[in-house]
Amino acid sequence: MEARLRTGGASIARLRALRMLARAEEPLRMRDLSEMTGVAARTTTTIVDSLERDGLVERVRHPHDRRAYLPRLTDKGLMCHREAEALDRRALAEATATLSADERTQLRTLLARLHAATS
Secondary structure (H helix, E strand, O other): OHHHHHHOOOOHHHHHHHHHHHHOOOOOOHHHHHHHHOOOHHHHHHHHHHHHHOOOEEEEEOOOOOOOEEEEEOHHHHHHHHHHHHHHHHHHHHHOOOOOHHHHHHHHHHHHHHHHHHO
16 A cells, blocks of 8 residues: 555645545644544654645644644645545555455454554
């Protein structure tokens, strides 16, 4: 998946940040984005800087804290997110194509348990 994303100028880390920003009900603080993506604050800043440089994210002033800026997806960022999610779904479908329906259900169940145990 990483190799496929890289050909389009993306990465798993960038996709994860785009995903969190797209799914957020309100703009996220950088600290919250860092926690949600599971990467260090400095790495999050680097990722957001690169997304901003590519026109996928813009920083907007926090409504209650004049010192803070919040990353927000641009229209281009939303489109990129949709395309990356489609690529992610295709890659997952290819990776699980040899599994039966029951095996895919079992895999989803096991992954959900692992996610719950590590969250």
